[in-house]
Amino acid sequence: FFDSIDLIREEKMLGKKVRVLASHSNCYSICSHERNLDDRQLLALRSVDGLLGIVGFDQFVRDERHKDIDLKKLYLEHIRHAISIMGINLVGVSTDDMIFYEELFNKEFGKMIFYYETIANEIRELLKEDYNEIEINKIMYQNAYNKLKSRTSKLVKDEVDESQKNDYIYQFKLNIEDDFNTSNMITLLYDVLKDEISDGTKLAIIEEFDKVTT
Numbered sequence: 001f002f003d004s005i006d007l008i009r010e011e012k013m014l015g016k017k018v019r020v021l022a023s024h025s026n027c028y029s030i031c032s033h034e035r036n037l038d039d040r041q042l043l044a045l046r047s048v049d050g051l052l053g054i055v056g057f058d059q060f061v062r063d064e065r066h067k068d069i070d071l072k073k074l075y076l077e078h079i080r081h082a083i084s085i086m087g088i089n090l091v092g093v094s095t096d097d098m099i100f101y102e103e104l105f106n107k108e109f110g111k112m113i114f115y116y117e118t119i120a121n122e123i124r125e126l127l128k129e130d131y132n133e134i135e136i137n138k139i140m141y142q143n144a145y146n147k148l149k150s151r152t153s154k155l156v157k158d159e160v161d162e163s164q165k166n167d168y169i170y171q172f173k174l175n176i177e178d179d180f181n182t183s184n185m186i187t188l189l190y191d192v193l194k195d196e197i198s199d200g201t202k203l204a205i206i207e208e209f210d211k212v213t214t
Contacts, residue, residue: 001041005044005045008020009047009048012048019147019151020045020049020050020051021053021147022037022045023051023053023094024055024060025037025052025055026060026061026078027042027081027082028041029081030062030078030081031059031060031063031066032063033059033060033063035060039085042085043085043086045086046085049090051090052086052090052092053092053093054075054078054094056075056094056095057111058071058111061078072114073126075114076130079091079093080130083139088138088139089138089143090143091139092140092143093123093139095119120140123140124136127140141186144186145186145189148190149189152193152206155199155203156199156200157200157203158199158200159198159200160198160200160201160204161197164195165201165205169205169208171188172205172208172209189206192205192206
């Protein structure tokens, strides 16, 4: 971990725009899973402007110290702790649907704390205990969106393919209407950035995205 942090710092010192995401790591001080980050690692991640994604599976959220506990409340504790060290702009939520794991490998991955049908509303309600609407939006999607969007800084405003633009906008609007599924929204932004379409088309699509996400 720290070798990677040192390398990232070296790249930044050379003027390179390195974007850092620890997309599925919670707080080791709360749950001692090997993929979770301790406070020293969280500080190091903050030092390179890295984003931490708090993942909602029980094995990343609780350990033997937390046998009989509300997992949703404990998930919130991970968010609180991470923000206390890294700040409100560098923490987000990470969601995966691991139902497929049992079907493919015939063994249980772990208990899902949230399900897609209700995750957005449930996490928002939890966050209302500590955070205002602007802060909640940052945690839910804005921090991750901004991290990906920073990749547009080198795009050149050239021709716009209206057909390709409208196709992405249609997908985006479908996603927004479907309970604002932030995971899919961020995936769609990533698809735009890596697609073989003109820079002007990418910028035009993101301009439409921004009308909803900012």
